[in-house]
Amino acid sequence: MKRRLLLSFWLIFLALPACKQATGPSWQGYAIEKVAHNRDGMVVSAHPLATQVGVEVLQAGGNAVDAAIAVQFALAVVYPVAGNIGGGGFMVIRMADGTTDALDFREKAPGAAFRDMYLDSSGAVIPGLSLGGHLASGVPGSVDGMVKAFEKYSKIKDFSKLIQPAINLADHGFHLTDRQAKNLNSAQESFVKYNTTMPVFVRDSAWQEGDLLIQADLAQTLIRIRDQGREGFYGGKTADLIAAEMEAGHGIITRQDLQDYQAIWRQPLQGQYRDYDVITMPPSSSGGVALLQLLESVEDFPMADYGFHSTASVHAMIEAERRVYADRAKYLGDTDFYPVPIEGLTDPAYNRARMADFDPEHATPSDAISEGQPAAKESEQTTHFSVVDSDGNAVSVTTTINGGYGCKTVVAGAGFLLNNDMDDFSSKPGVPNMFGLIGGEANSIQPGKRMLSSMTPSIVAKDGELFMVVGSPGGSTIITSVFQMIVDVVDFGMTMDASVQSSRFHHQWKPDYVFLEPDSLPSATMQGLREMGYELNIRGHIGRVDAILRQPDGTLVGAADPRGDDHAAGY
Numbered sequence: 239m240k241r242r243l244l245l246s247f248w249l250i251f252l253a254l255p256a257c258k259q260a261t262g263p264s265w266q267g268y269a270i271e272k273v274a275h276n277r278d279g280m281v282v283s284a285h286p287l288a289t290q291v292g293v294e295v296l297q298a299g300g301n302a303v304d305a306a307i308a309v310q311f312a313l314a315v316v317y318p319v320a321g322n323i324g325g326g327g328f329m330v331i332r333m334a335d336g337t338t339d340a341l342d343f344r345e346k347a348p349g350a351a352f353r354d355m356y357l358d359s360s361g362a363v364i365p366g367l368s369l370g371g372h373l374a375s376g377v378p379g380s381v382d383g384m385v386k387a388f389e390k391y392s393k394i395k396d397f398s399k400l401i402q403p404a405i406n407l408a409d410h411g412f413h414l415t416d417r418q419a420k421n422l423n424s425a426q427e428s429f430v431k432y433n434t435t436m437p438v439f440v441r442d443s444a445w446q447e448g449d450l451l452i453q454a455d456l457a458q459t460l461i462r463i464r465d466q467g468r469e470g471f472y473g474g475k476t477a478d479l480i481a482a483e484m485e486a487g488h489g490i491i492t493r494q495d496l497q498d499y500q501a502i503w504r505q506p507l508q509g510q511y512r513d514y515d516v517i518t519m520p521p522s523s524s525g526g527v528a529l530l531q532l533l534e535s536v537e538d539f540p541m542a543d544y545g546f547h548s549t550a551s552v553h554a555m556i557e558a559e560r561r562v563y564a565d566r567a568k569y570l571g572d573t574d575f576y577p578v579p580i581e582g583l584t585d586p587a588y589n590r591a592r593m594a595d596f597d598p599e600h601a602t603p604s605d606a607i608s609e610g611q612p613a614a615k616e617s618e619q620t621t622h623f624s625v626v627d628s629d630g631n632a633v634s635v636t637t638t639i640n641g642g643y644g645c646k647t648v649v650a651g652a653g654f655l656l657n658n659d660m661d662d663f664s665s666k667p668g669v670p671n672m673f674g675l676i677g678g679e680a681n682s683i684q685p686g687k688r689m690l691s692s693m694t695p696s697i698v699a700k701d702g703e704l705f706m707v708v709g710s711p712g713g714s715t716i717i718t719s720v721f722q723m724i725v726d727v728v729d730f731g732m733t734m735d736a737s738v739q740s741s742r743f744h745h746q747w748k749p750d751y752v753f754l755e756p757d758s759l760p761s762a763t764m765q766g767l768r769e770m771g772y773e774l775n776i777r778g779h780i781g782r783v784d785a786i787l788r789q790p791d792g793t794l795v796g797a798a799d800p801r802g803d804d805h806a807a808g809y
């Protein structure tokens with residue numbers, strides 16, 4: 239599918255010097271491509287300008303990691319609703335020689351954080367405290383993550399080349415899409431509420447498509463990162479500005495917290511689904527563990543015979559989801575603080591046994607399901623983008639500030655939004671977070687601990703060759719979105735773009751609903767599910783997947799989700 243939004247002038251715009259005029263006749267809109275077929279390299283991200291930055295880095299000789307770093311910084315400018323330097327994320331890498339790696343640049347709880355910090359004196363959760371404003375923010379990890387990814391994997395070896403496109407976009411400005419203008423307008427009240435100094439996002443008249451957004455403070459922060467590396471963010475002037483912002487808003491992130499922050503390389507999780515190798519993110523994300531559990535749970539079911547969106551296939555997948563999310567609530571947390579039984583949970587025999595009470599005729603009520611007993615052996619608004627380079631190296635990155643525009647607080651003078659990922663901790667056992675997820679001890683708040691994530695950047699290989707790069711935003715629905723993409727392509731034989739464009743469903747154990755996108759499942763399937771005892775809950779969009787599939791002839795198919803301005807391009 240190809241969706242053209244007006245004419246393509248943005249390539250020219252990128253090459254032009256500053257154009258300070260707000261909306262004007264020169265604004266011709268972005269050309270948004272939902273599907274791209276290329277042989278040498280591919281980038282799929284949430285914004286056409288960020289995708290273009292990534293493609294240009296690949297064309298200039300950068301590898302997939304170089305391009306991913308450039309895309310991350312570009313998204314921090316052109317996609318402020320989720321792109322960030324004030325948040326965190328995960329990067330899963332598969333190099334062409336088959337070696338794999340995983341980078342955890344998830345935010346951490348500040349040193350002064352404590353278990354009951356969001357509870358009042360009677361022990362009740364104070365509504366909104368973990369969501370809006372300074373206290374909601376964890377210590378950001380994105381900048382250290384990008385620096386570490388650069389140090390270990392860069393081919394281009396010049397950090398300034400990867401961050402300069404973002405500096406230019408912040409300094410010269412970029413034109414808003416219609417969706418972005420509307421998003422900014424709907425957040426005006428929150429920006430006013432959670433900022434002591436009004437950020438550039440706030441203005442008297444409504445934002446409109448084509449308006450130029452210039453972020454001068456952000457440009458200066460990016461310049462400090464360009465010139466000083468990690469110190470440009472975690473030390474010096476930027477750290478001073480963050481500390482001053484915390485003081486102004488009664489936040490708790492200190493200069494010491496910033497100095498102490500370190501992204502960490504982890505061993506990626508690897509599992510098998512039918513003939514495919516799945517490479518995915520270990521904790522502090524729950525995503526990889528849960529994805530492998532879900533795939534193993536349905537592996538014995540004849541999914542291809544059941545068919546796409548049939549009552550039988552949806553039933554099997556939902557029952558797997560119900561059981562896996564019950565485990566998530568009990569066992570998943572930051573492995574640096576809590577002994578998550580990863581091996582037990584991802585053991586195929588364990589997940590097969592979890593499905594032993596699957597009833598082919600009926601839904602199992604969630605109240606009848608609790609966590610399983612895996613072997614106790616211990617091992618220790620978001621955006622996703624996918625990149626493949628001409629050598630076949632692949633990078634899958636999901637990055638977040640959690641809610642749209644994070645905690646809504648912009649660091650005064652530094653121009654970037656802080657996250658509200660502290661809400662991903664379990665503020666109180668059994669009390670749902672903004673995604674309705676519950677947790678307990680494994681995901682309780684402790685200083686320096688990473689809050690549990692659902693982000694599931696993943697790479698699939700077959701017979702030693704790259705097959706798919708996939709991931710999504712969407713809070714708790716991330717894991718089930720990625721699950722559906724893999725089953726769609728592997729079992730139902732769908733193309734990458736058909737899978738990305740198709741509607742999605744989701745179950746997370748509690749609440750005991752099947753969440754559906756509007757007009758999603760065939761009516762016969764919905765009827766079948768109701769007769770089995772499922773309660774269906776129609777909601778808005780589920781996930782926003784940006785994926786790349788490598789066809790057997792080597793062609794790369796980039797598929798950008800139609801639910802956003804997401805854009806696929808290659809060369």
Ligand code: DON
Nearest residue numbers: 619620640691692711712713
């Ligand atoms: O890490 C997580 O699981 C959440 N902070 C992700 C938030 C998210 O996907 C919001 N985007 N739609």
